Amino acid sequence: MKNLGTPKDIFLESIRDCLGKNEGQPVIQRGNLSQSTWELQQLSEDLRLSLNKDIDGLTTKLSATAEARGWNVHHPVNMEGILDVISEITKKWGSTDITRTDQEVFYEYSIDSGLSNLGCKITTIARTDLQEDRIRLREDIISSGIGITGADYAVAETGSVVILPRKGLSRLVSVVPPVHIALVRKQDILRSLDDVFLLRRLDYHLGNDMGSYLNFITGPSRTADIEQTIVIGVHGPKEVHMLLLD
Amino acid sequence: MAEIKTKNFLASSQMAIKDPQLRQALEKVGTGFDGARREAIEEISEAKWEEWRLKAREIKEHTIENLDYYLDMLYTNVTKAGGHVHFARDDNEANAIVSKLVEANNIQIATKSKSMVSEELGLNGVLESLGVDVYETDLGEYIIQLAGETPSHLVAPALHKTKGQVASLFQDKLGIPYNEDIEAMAKTAREILRDKFLNADLGISGANFLVAETGSLVIITNEGNGRLCTSAPRIHIGITGMEKVIPSLEDLATFLRLLPRSATGQRLTSYVSIVTGPRRVTDEDGPEQFHLIIVDNGRSKMLADPKLREALYCIRCGACLNICPVYQKVGGHAYGWVYPGPIGSIVTPNLTVLQNAKDLPFASSLCGACREACPIKINIPRMLLNLREELVQPNSNANSTSKFSEDIAAKSYTKLMKHPGILKLGTMILTGLQKPFLKGGVISSVPIPPLSIWTRSRDLPKLPDKTFHQIWKDSLKDNQDNNG
CATH class of the missing domain: 3.40.50.10420 (NagB/RpiA/CoA transferase-like)
Known part of the structure; x- marks a missing residue:
């Protein structure tokens, strides 16, 4: 589709007029955009090394910030522990209807049969090309009481779970059901927002797709729109659980 | 729009x-x-x-x-x-x-x-x-x-x-x-x-x-x-x-x-x-x-004016609204368009018509709290002054009556300050005159203009019993006594 408004060149020309600039006038680059891929690679390697040395410290920090932001943090959790936690949540909410994404972590920790044994109905939201299947899966997400996803990163600074868009990841599983459970592997814990963006930038500058959606989740859905009073659980989940996997 | x-x-x-x-x-x-x-x-x-x-x-x-x-x-x-x-x-x-x-x-x-x-x-x-x-x-x-x-x-x-x-x-x-x-x-x-x-x-x-x-x-x-x-x-x-x-x-x-x-x-x-x-x-x-x-x-329009350009740094956090003594009293709707508060008083006149938004740049005591609160350190008070200046250029007839009374006030003030005797006498008389109007330590209503306009929605502070001059003199005397 073509540009429906003012052509780009004309729009930018008028901006240059306002700034008193000529076309093609060189821009003095600030640090980060002139970094080469090689530099980003070096920085990322250094980051990885320093993170690996401090997994325990980062886990402790993440648990504290995440709890302060409203996550229920469970730590440490092994295979059996995952099922215990989920089972408790299903009892609390009186719902055994679960949807999950099709992320890598579920191949490492295959929870489906365990959950079935507990009497849960678990639906995997996997990619499909058929429109009718897609509609059916969407209805499954809407009717489910619990959504389970993996996490690509967790951020100790902010208490966030970061989910990268990619094949197999539904955007809706972590926002539509009233309860969201995020499975976090300790080696995916980063120190700060800067770490996340460094890794994303490196990936992007290596020629990979940025992906359509990058999502930071920091606690449950909330609002303070009426009399500045905080209410938990508006359009998104009311309760969120972070499981730090062993 | x-x-x-x-x-x-x-x-x-x-x-x-x-x-x-x-x-x-x-x-x-x-x-x-x-x-x-x-x-x-x-x-x-x-x-x-x-x-x-x-x-x-x-x-x-x-x-x-x-x-x-x-x-x-x-x-x-x-x-x-x-x-x-x-x-x-x-x-x-x-x-x-x-x-x-x-x-x-x-x-x-x-x-x-x-x-x-x-x-x-x-x-x-x-x-x-x-x-x-x-x-x-x-x-x-x-x-x-x-x-x-x-x-x-x-x-x-x-x-x-x-x-x-x-x-x-x-x-x-x-x-x-x-x-x-x-x-x-x-x-x-x-x-x-x-x-x-x-x-x-x-x-x-x-x-x-x-x-x-x-x-x-x-x-x-x-x-x-x-x-x-x-x-x-x-x-x-x-x-x-x-x-x-x-x-x-x-x-x-x-x-x-x-x-x-x-x-x-x-x-x-x-x-x-x-x-x-x-x-x-x-x-x-x-x-x-x-x-x-x-x-x-x-x-x-703001981009082209180097004096107003930094209004475009705003990230719409609302911190300047929350801290503004004017916004806290009048709320957002009084500002009359989409962007209220201190930053709104700059953005609104520029995105709409300045001549129709004359009061907005004046809706501030220039206390500077907005600039302190702004995460981008936007100099809001300075830009409000720039807009005021633009509005009261000689060819703009805005505020011509208030300019006249301001002139008189400024001249009287200069005269008073140059003649400490008159100032002293005046304060003594006013300290006495205020007594019938005092209520709970403030003057909440004076029937004489122009003070009556001021007290319609505000209190006047009471003139203190001792002037600064007296306190200063007394403390000098105390010091001398102590040292002596």
Whole structure:
């Protein structure tokens, strides 16, 4: 589709007029955009090394910030522990209807049969090309009481779970059901927002797709729109659980 | 364009001051959001906060000075990701772009997450005239849409309403029993809007930031409505001002630290969504089309004026509103257009017509609290002075009567200060004269003009029993006594 408004060149020309600039006038680059891929690679390697040395410290920090932001943090959790936690949540909410994404972590920790044994109905939201299947899966997400996803990163600074868009990841599983459970592997814990963006930038500058959606989740859905009073659980989940996997 | 009522500032603010329910609603502005902001800064230390502010300001300065370059980069990268960028010079052009997209894609239902620019454009009215059912989904925006009102705050649009007023509104418009329990009201909105999200053809969002490096649109929300608006419908349109672009993802980190803390004292909002193009073929869900509309609508006026350029650094956190003694009294609607408070008093006259918004640059005591609170260190008081200057140029006949009385006042003041004897005599007489008017240590009403005008809505402080001169003399004497 073509540009429906003012052509780009004309729009930018008028901006240059306002700034008193000529076309093609060189821009003095600030640090980060002139970094080469090689530099980003070096920085990322250094980051990885320093993170690996401090997994325990980062886990402790993440648990504290995440709890302060409203996550229920469970730590440490092994295979059996995952099922215990989920089972408790299903009892609390009186719902055994679960949807999950099709992320890598579920191949490492295959929870489906365990959950079935507990009497849960678990639906995997996997990619499909058929429109009718897609509609059916969407209805499954809407009717489910619990959504389970993996996490690509967790951020100790902010208490966030970061989910990268990619094949197999539904955007809706972590926002539509009233309860969201995020499975976090300790080696995916980063120190700060800067770490996340460094890794994303490196990936992007290596020629990979940025992906359509990058999502930071920091606690449950909330609002303070009426009399500045905080209410938990508006359009998104009311309760969120972070499981730090062993 | 949204209706402009800036001419009525004085009348509207007087009405606002007399409105007891508004008083009650505004009471918590200073303690609530601003108190939380201060706590959040204390937690990370003043020094760190200052470091972030300087960094953010440097980024904004650089980006705005090279706005053409970064918009071009943004265009390239949005397009590369499969999205479409449309440039709109004014409100009519922006609304026409949306209308064309609506017609081409047979849009019946639209859900919106918060967008101040769409308020600027009066977009809801345009969509309705095309037969589109449009739903605001941010709780505050939903409330004011039901009430047929405009936002009164940048972050909390329904700040001017008490819970009782919202409960009556819900009873009235939604036909549900009156219940002023805030949690129950939020639940009602969830239930009603859930259905709209999932059936909408179009999701409209604003943008807190645009990242040139990756062609991304960033929205920061707490409720989750932004995530649903940008994920569930088959088309996503992002509408935002051209000043929202920042160079890289790395720069985004700084703004993610500053914005939530400044707005609500949160360390980070519940959600940060970074949207880059439409869903890919391999994606499970997400919109099939992504359109980004970049709006000028008067911003280039501020861009062209080096004195006003920094108004474009604003990230719409609302910190300057929360701390402003004028906003705290009159609320957002008195300002007469989309952007209220100190930053609004600069932005509004420039995006509308300065001559019709003459009172806004004067709606400030120039106390400087806004500049202190601003995460980008925008020099709001200086720009308000610049606008005042523009308004009282000799060829502008604004304030000619007040200029005359100001002249007399200034001349009398000079005379008094030059003659300490007259000053002393005058203060002695006034200290005696004030006695019949004193009530609880202040003078709350004087029947003689011009003081009667002042005391109509304010108190005069009592003249102290001892003047500064006397205290000074006494203390000198004490010192001498002590030393001697």
